[in-house]
Amino acid sequence: MQAVHFGAGSIGRGFIGDLLHDSGYEITFVDVDPAIIAQINRDKAYDLYLIEQNYLRKTIDHVSAVSSITQEQETVAALANADIITTSVWADNLPRIAPVLLKGLRARQEAGKSKVNILAFENAMFNSDILKKSILELEGSLSEKELEEIASFPNTAVDRMVLEGKQEGKAVINIGQDYELVIEQNKLAEPGMKPIRNAVYTDNLQKFLERKLYIINCGHAWAGYIGHVYGYEIIQDVFHHDTLVQEVRETMLESASMLERKYGFSNQELVEYVDFAIARFQTPGIxxxxxxxxxSPIRKLQADDRLVAPCLQCEEYGLKNSRLQQGIAAAFLFRNDADSQCEELRLYVEEHGIGAAITHYTGIPAATQLHEGILKHYEELYRTA
Known part of the structure; x- marks a missing residue:
C-alpha cells in the first residue's frame, strides 16, 4: 500500500509517519526542506526515539521523499498512485499544497483510480474541511460534486508529544509513547474501513475535539497564565510544583465534569484522560x-476557545467553574512585550478597566455572577503578581 504525506516535520515523521508505517504503508513524504528530503532518500529510513522508554530507537523504513517545489511531476505521480493521502503542514499552509494536490487528483480522475481518503492531521478544528475548501477555491478547480467523486475528506483530532533532535549528525524525532488520533468515520471513502491502525473512529468528532481543547489545551493555558503570575518562565517548572499541578488537575476536572454531562463520556475515561494530559506535560527532558x-491571549480568551468556552458551559450546567474563572483572570495579567495581543490587552485594561475588558474580550456580560467571579480572581491574582 502507498501513502503520500505532505510535511516531513516533527508531526509528519514522528506521529503520522509512525502510524502509517505500522499500518503497512510505504510512505512518500512531500516537503520543501532539501536537507530532510536528501536524508530520507539517502537512508530510505529515519529514526524515532521513545522518550519514556529511555529513548529506545525505532526505525521507520520503506520511505522516500520528494520536493513539492522542484519535483512537481514526481509529486503528482505519487498522488495518482496513493492509497491514502495525509498532511501535517500547519493549517495555515493547507492552501499552499492545494494546487499540487488538485493536479494529483486530476491525474487520478484521468487514470480512473478509486476514491481516496485525504486526511489533514493539523491542529485545527475540522482540518480536512479546510483543505477541501482550499482546493475548491482554486481557479479552474473541480466542482464540489467532481471532487467528492474522487476524494473523501474525513476530519481528525491529533495529539502527541513530538520533538526534533539530532543523533549521530542526523535529524531525528523524540516522541512520547502516548497519543490520540481520532478520525471522522462517516466521511471515509468506505465508512466501515479503518485505514490507519490504532486510531479511534467516530461519527461524533466534535466531542473529541472539545475534549482535547477543553482539557489538554485548557490545562496547558491555565498552567501558563497562572505560572506567569507566580514568576515562572518555563512551563515544566509549573508542572513540577505539587500544589500548582493539583490546581491544574482541578481545572481540567471542571471541564471534564461538563463534558461528561454534555456528551456522556464516562467519569473514569475522563479522569484517565486528565492523567494522560498531566503526564504528557511532565515528560522528562522537555x-x-x-x-x-x-x-496570543486575546485568541485564547474568545468565547469558543479553551478557557472561556468550558467555563461558560459549566455555568450553564450549574457546575463548579472557579478554577476556570481563575485561569481567565490570569490571562488578563499576562505580560510579554513581544506579543502584540498581549500589549493590546494591557492597554485596553489600562484605558477601560478590567471589568470592561472581561466583557469586551470574553463576551461575558457585566453584573453577572460569572463576571463578578472572574473580577474577584483578577483582583486576588493582581495582588500576587
Whole structure:
C-alpha cells in the first residue's frame, strides 16, 4: 500500500509517519526542506526515539521523499498512485499544497483510480474541511460534486508529544509513547474501513475535539497564565510544583465534569484522560517557555476557545467553574512585550478597566455572577503578581 504525506516535520515523521508505517504503508513524504528530503532518500529510513522508554530507537523504513517545489511531476505521480493521502503542514499552509494536490487528483480522475481518503492531521478544528475548501477555491478547480467523486475528506483530532533532535549528525524525532488520533468515520471513502491502525473512529468528532481543547489545551493555558503570575518562565517548572499541578488537575476536572454531562463520556475515561494530559506535560527532558504557551491571549480568551468556552458551559450546567474563572483572570495579567495581543490587552485594561475588558474580550456580560467571579480572581491574582 502507498501513502503520500505532505510535511516531513516533527508531526509528519514522528506521529503520522509512525502510524502509517505500522499500518503497512510505504510512505512518500512531500516537503520543501532539501536537507530532510536528501536524508530520507539517502537512508530510505529515519529514526524515532521513545522518550519514556529511555529513548529506545525505532526505525521507520520503506520511505522516500520528494520536493513539492522542484519535483512537481514526481509529486503528482505519487498522488495518482496513493492509497491514502495525509498532511501535517500547519493549517495555515493547507492552501499552499492545494494546487499540487488538485493536479494529483486530476491525474487520478484521468487514470480512473478509486476514491481516496485525504486526511489533514493539523491542529485545527475540522482540518480536512479546510483543505477541501482550499482546493475548491482554486481557479479552474473541480466542482464540489467532481471532487467528492474522487476524494473523501474525513476530519481528525491529533495529539502527541513530538520533538526534533539530532543523533549521530542526523535529524531525528523524540516522541512520547502516548497519543490520540481520532478520525471522522462517516466521511471515509468506505465508512466501515479503518485505514490507519490504532486510531479511534467516530461519527461524533466534535466531542473529541472539545475534549482535547477543553482539557489538554485548557490545562496547558491555565498552567501558563497562572505560572506567569507566580514568576515562572518555563512551563515544566509549573508542572513540577505539587500544589500548582493539583490546581491544574482541578481545572481540567471542571471541564471534564461538563463534558461528561454534555456528551456522556464516562467519569473514569475522563479522569484517565486528565492523567494522560498531566503526564504528557511532565515528560522528562522537555523544556517549553511560558511565553510560547501563553502567546496570543486575546485568541485564547474568545468565547469558543479553551478557557472561556468550558467555563461558560459549566455555568450553564450549574457546575463548579472557579478554577476556570481563575485561569481567565490570569490571562488578563499576562505580560510579554513581544506579543502584540498581549500589549493590546494591557492597554485596553489600562484605558477601560478590567471589568470592561472581561466583557469586551470574553463576551461575558457585566453584573453577572460569572463576571463578578472572574473580577474577584483578577483582583486576588493582581495582588500576587
Amino acid at each position: 523544556v517549553d517557555t511560558i511565553n510560547r504557551v501563553c502567546r
